[in-house]
Amino acid sequence: MAAVDEIAPDIFRITVMTEPDQDFTTSFFVIRDEAPTLVETGFRLSFDETRQALSRVVDPSTLRYLVVPHFEGDECGALNRYLDQAPHAVPVASPIGVAVNLGDFALRDPLPVDASSELDLGTHRLRFLITPYVHTWESMLPYDPTTGTIFCSDVFIGPEEGRAMTDADQTEAMIETYKTVGIFPSRAHLDSALDKIEAVHPRTLACHHGSVKTAKIGTYLQALREHDVTGVTEWNPMLEPPSR
Template sequence: MAAIDEIAPDIFRVNVMTDPELDFSTSFFLIRDEAPTLVETGFRRVFDETHRAVSQLIDPATLRYVVVPHFEGDESGALNLFLQRAPHARPVCSPVGTAVNADLADRDPLVVDDDSELDLGTRRLRFLITPYVHTWESMLPWDPTTRTVFCSDVFIGPDSGHATTDADQSDYMIEMYRSVGIFPSRAHLDHALDKIEAVRPRTLACHHGSVKTARISAYLQALRATDVTGVTEWNPMTEAPDARHDH
């Protein structure tokens, strides 16, 4: 069953444990406002479960935006299923994401860039365009009111059954990235970190693992100081870094 937790006022994490043995989970986020918005959708295969979770918070038919940080099964696999249940919802994508992946959405996407702002009612949603972090069309939405950055596959961590953590899990993060090699370019990663740091995040709403509510500078510094770019051989079903479970 999907877990639901409020990580900031009217911002909810919907979480599914992807692999309990690896302590690896996948989350997406609902912003409850006059224009209800999903950031990511989770996998298509667990849509019934996650749709029921969203139904506990809002009527899913009232969704207005479904933000796609990048096109990948865990980020956008259920996109069209949510669109089918929400007649007025619109996908939101980066310029590159729209140009190369628009055909993956059943409804024309809204294109956003660094200067864009979505009016959700009491909140505004803005965007950091971060190419090649970790795919070429990547972007990271953020909420200026709570200074929450929805950081997609940046700042991956363990879950351990905790929706949020104030612990420093950067060692896990670095070991995971060294194993997986999802960042192809040091320059692009640094560019993204500069953008994230500039908005002074208070919360890192991670797509995988617990949401980070403290020690933000430690995570930024760990990624700046360590070579985590490149591609390595890794089998996610048999290998994983040791998780730090202190919370």
């Protein structure tokens, strides 16, 4: 059963266990506001489970924005299922994401956003960091300056250890994971993304995989700068889609 946890005022984490044996979770986030918003949608195959969890926070039919940080099954596999449920919802992605993926994939015309864009949700706002090749070429990271929450997608991933939120230092596990899966192809692109993240002074790292980080953010940034986590490595299939 999907778990629901409030990780910042009116921002909720919806989580399913992706790999129980490896303590590896997949999460997406709902912002409860005048314009209810999903950041990521989770897998298509887990839609029924995650929609039920979402309905504990907002009526899915009232969703206004469905934000896609990059095009991948765990990020947007259920996008069209949610668009079916929410007649006024608009998909949101980076300009490249719209041009090469969502413009064709989504049931409804998507909205391209860049570093100058801002979505007014009511109390919250969403701005966007454009972070190509972190870890796909159309990647971007949304953030809410109202709460200092950055939705960091596949940056800062790690274990959950039964905690929706943590103030512990999990950098060792994070670095080991990246060395195993090899999802960052370029040092220059990763450093550029870290510069952009650091510049907005986040207070909460809303991770797509693993516990949400609420402390030691500088430590996580420094660890990714100091360790070699870029380049191609032998792929270890940690992520498996939910069973049918």
